[in-house]
Amino acid sequence: MRIVFKTTYEADIRLFKHGAQGFWYALLLIVAIAAPFILGDFLTGEATNVLIWAICGMGLMLLVGQSGQASLGHAAFMAIGAYSCVLLESAGVPFILALPLGGIITGIAGGLFAMPVTRLHGIYLAIATLAVSVMMEDVIVLAEPLTGGVNGLMAADIEIFGINFNRYGNASGLYWLILAIAILIVLAYRNIQRSPLGRAFAAVRDSEISAQAMGINVARTKAMAFAISTFMTGIGGALMGHFAGVFNQETFNLVISINLLLMIVIGGLGTIHGAFLGAVVIGFLPQAIAFARDGLGHLFHFDSIAIPGLETGIFGTILILFILFEPLGIYGRWVKIRTYFELFPFARRDMFRRQKSYLKTERIR
Amino acid sequence: MSLLELKNVTLKFGGLTAVNDVSFAVEEGEVFALVGPNGAGKSTIFNMISRFYTPYSGDILFEGRSILGKAPHEIAGLGIARTFQNIELFEQASVLQNMLVGRYTHRRSNFLTELLFTPFVRREEHRHREAVEKAIDFLDLQPYREKLIAGLPYGVRKVVEMGRALAIQPKLLLLDEPASGLSVEETQDVAFWIEDIKKVMGITVLMVEHDMHLVSSVCDRVLALADGKKLALGTPREVQTDPRVVEAYLGSDTEEAA
Amino acid sequence: MDLLQLLISGLANGCVYGLIALGFVLIYKATEAVNFAQGDFMMLGAFLTLTFANSNELGLPFWLACILAVAVMAVVGYLVEALLIRRMFGESQIAIVILTISLGIVLRFLAGVIWGHEPQSLQSPLAGKEVRIGSLVLGFDDMTIIIVTLLLTLGLYLFFARTKIGLAMQAASQNQLAAYYMGIPVKRVHALVWALAGGVAAIAGILFAAKGTIDPSTGLLGIKASAAAIIGGFGSLPGALLGGLIIGLVEPLSSRYVAAGVSQIMPYLILLIVLIVRPHGLLSQVRAKKV
Incomplete structure (x- = not known):
């Protein structure tokens, strides 16, 4: 167990709790930067995909984990980010401006959506956002002159200062670019967490009545959480549009919305780590299942194609097992393992025993 | 000018009059307590000052200005802080x-x-x-x-x-039953703190409390309420011996006979 | 007359949505959990009836097939609660949402494996029979759907409002600990509610299959039904039916009088408008917290 001697207030404000933590994250960063040299183009592309999911996930995490508002419709905001970014580019705006602008447009859209619905809680908000996601698919099809309808839009190669970041031509370049954006988003997320706004989010999440008594404008804070969350998710959506090359309403359908929520819960709600760990699962699990299926098929000489939808079936089963055995997500499990080793050999079995809590109705507000 | 003033405040929930024409003023630098049996309207008064409820009639003034035009989240900014019963x-x-x-x-x-x-x-x-x-x-x-x-x-x-x-x-601190559920020792701590909040920090305190020992040891003035109506106002000693207050707490003979 | 025809078929559709929504509300009312697999329960119920009743399958009498399907789905509901949901006792609501969404994915997969992905139709004795009043054609299927739904909603409403076990179910959701202390077997009550919701889903499935074809993705109808439950006020049984009827009526009317593409959006647009005006649905079940 590490003992941190806090001698200044700065100890609670700075990004890393202690030097060793800073060291580990620096090492992680180096590994992340070096990854394309080891992985090869195909896996680098997959890693890029995971990073994009993590960016979208951080947006949703801020909303769900920090401000306590569940959204089952974030793919709609990914779509807004992707379409506005690509449309801006086709109007002649360079990518380096179109991306943040797309994010800002999405953030404004998110804030505007949130304003009338800040009085909604829990399941009401979840289904209202789900409705937005369903509607977005149809709206994209209906707005064909702008969005290209079912044929979709084609995203041009990302080009910054003459450097081309084509997914196939410059896989590692694209990876590094998106890694840099992901790191910027992580920093923004951390900054919000350690400043008054982040605390206001937590306050609104835990007790609205008490937040009001502390001088927090609950409606505005919730709308702000929505705006910042959708800003991040919009950036992620724009990147996903570029990564896909061609995208239409199917690229951002309800399944993506649901997967995004599954992802952050599996990863561990309320933590940045959770967004990344969840993205790894969502990004690699279907691949891993397909890989394992093919491997077993070869091994036992059976035709695995006979069962359609096998991947989704296994995917669902794994999710069920996950939520049953580790409701705190992968990050929760990791904290347990880490604590076990830090305290070795003094960790006790029941240290993490779940506090039995009794549910009370949420129908009293 | 009083720090906080309630003028003929009335609040109705449907047919029930929770607070009925209550007026009182809290002066700067004092510890003021609201006492009374359950349902007397004490917490309701707090919730009106916090702007969670809007009075049916009457006015609430803080530093001489009405706060009824303020939203709940603007109250803390004026310098009114509160705790909650639960x-x-x-x-x-x-x-x-x-x-x-x-x-x-x-x-x-x-x-x-x-x-x-x-x-x-x-x-x-x-x-x-x-x-x-x-x-x-x-x-x-x-x-x-x-x-x-x-x-x-x-x-x-x-x-x-x-x-x-x-x-x-804050300038005014609202404490909703600060000693409820606390042990004797903890209640003593609370009494010391309230003394210091008043004397050292110079914060005016308005509190709701059932523990009459705490009330009489720290409060300058007490307002007794029953059924949303003002019963008696004065020092803790005056209020405790007021026949109307005794009646409200213990029930009158006539009521028992009826 | 044409409009009337449209309204009747819309009402029948709305009743099916309302029945699925009823399942959502039952579970929520009694356990505070949201079962996003409710639509898939309905789909399973429909497939089970089809397996029991169709002549190329088991070929049982139709009424027997219906009873069996309802019974099997009640057992499925019970088992889901006992094996999965109960382990999540005390976890956050969102964890249960994730669990039931995943369960829906698995159920759709299993249905695909068992029954295939081709649309199939139930050989219902109601199909094709109709009564003509002037130029108005009243299908037996539509009429049955409407009558069964009304009776079922009324029955469940009375069950919750009047019977001891119904009241116990409501109490268990308001405050589990207090319910325990009052001697209510909270776990058994929860399992019973899930069984009940499974049975209701099976009935919804039978009625849905009586009108058209089914395939595993029919379960996704649960999404529209969840919108119906919210419009009515999540937790209110008559509200669920009301929400279902609103959606059922809005769909054909908007596709006829506005534009075909818009009819997809309309249910959700109405949902948003209702929530903006009344944040807890038309028949709100939420009360203000006392501080």
Whole structure:
């Protein structure tokens, strides 16, 4: 167990709790930067995909984990980010401006959506956002002159200062670019967490009545959480549009919305780590299942194609097992393992025993 | 000019008159208590001052100005802090974070500077922390600074809630049953703190309390209520011996006969 | 007359939505959990009836097939609660949402494996029979759907409002600990509610299959039904039916009088408008907290 001697207030404000933590994250960063040299183009592309999911996930995490508002419709905001970014580019705006602008447009859209619905809680908000996601698919099809309808839009190669970041031509370049954006988003997320706004989010999440008594404008804070969350998710959506090359309403359908929520819960709600760990699962699990299926098929000489939808079936089963055995997500499990080793050999079995809590109705507000 | 003044305040819930034509004034620097049996309308008065409820008629003045035009979240900014009868803390946050939320009314940074965590925001954080540490020292909360609220015992939560209200650095502190559910020793601590809040910090206190020992030891004036109506106003001793108050608490002979 | 025809078929559709929504509300009312697999329960119920009743499958009498399907789905509901949901006791609502969404994915997969992905139709004795009043054609299927739904909603409403076990179910959701202390077997009550919701889903499935074809993705109808439950006020049984009827009527009317593409959006647009005006649905079940 590490003992941190806090001698200044700065100890609670700075990004890393202690030097060793800073060291580990620096090492992680180096590994992340070096990854394309080891992985090869195909896996680098997959890693890029995971990073994009993590960016979208951080947006949703801020909303769900920090401000306590569940959204089952974030793919709609990914779509807004992707379409506005690509449309801006086709109007002649360079990518380096179109991306943040797309994010800002999405953030404004998110804030505007949130304003009338800040009085909604829990399941009401979840289904209202789900409705937005369903509607977005149809709206994209209906707005064909702008969005290209079912044929979709084609995203041009990302080009910054003459450097081309084509997914196939410059896989590692694209990876590094998106890694840099992901790191910027992580920093923004951390900054919000350690400043008054982040605390206001937590306050609104835990007790609205008490937040009001502390001088927090609950409606505005919730709308702000929505705006910042959708800003991040919009950036992620724009990147996903570029990564896909061609995208239409199917690229951002309800399944993506649901997967995004599954992802952050599996990863561990309320933590940045959770967004990344969840993205790894969502990004690699279907691949891993397909890989394992093919491997077993070869091994036992059976035709695995006979069962359609096998991947989704296994995917669902794994999710069920996950939520049953580790409701705190992968990050929760990791904290347990880490604590076990830090305290070795003094960790006790029941240290993490779940506090039995009794549910009370949420129908009293 | 009184710090807080209620003028002929009435509040009705449907057919029920919860508060009936109540007037009183809290002077700067005093500890003022509302007492009365359950359902007398004490907490309802608090909730009207917090603007959770709007009076049916009458006016509430703070520093001579009506607060009825204010939204609930604007009250803390005026310098009115409160605690809740059933403790309303932020469960999934630490004691320190809870108390830092109390500094929200002193926030001078906006979301853009916070997103970038500019040096200004950093300096502000130090300033907020300093103010919170004063409250922590005052209430002896050092051992709990980094503990999550969800795992804290009831008595400590009560103190944390008081600390969070103090972090606002209010002019008027509303305490809703500060000693309910506390042990004798803890109640004594509360009595000392209220004394110090008044004398050292110069904060005016308005409280609702059932424990008459606490009320008579710390309060300057007491208002007794029953069924939403004003019964008696005076020093704790005067109010306790008032026949109407005794009647409201114990029931009159005529009522028993009926 | 044409409009009337449209309204009747809309009402029948709305009743099916309302029945699925009823399942959502039952579970929520009694356990505070949201079962996003409710639509898939309905789909399973429909397939089970089809397996029991169709002549190329088991070929049982239709009424027997219906009873069996309802019974099997009640057992499925019970088992889901006992094996999965109960382990999540005390976890956050969102964890249960994730669990039931995943369960829906698995159920759709299993249905695909067992029954295939081709649309199939139930050989219902109601199909094709109709009564003509002037130019108005009243299908037996539509009429049955409407009558069964009304009776079922009324029955469940009375069950919750009047019977001891119904009241116990409501109490268990308001405050589990207090319910324990009052001697209510909270776990058994929860399992019973899930069984009940499974049975209701099976009835919804039978009625849905009586009108058209089914395939595993029919379960996704649960999404529209959840919108119906919210419009009515999540937790209110008559509200669920009301929400279902609103959606059922809005769909054909908007596709006829506005534009075909818009009819997809309309239910959700109405949902948003209702929530903006009344944040807890038309028949709100939420009360203000006392501080």
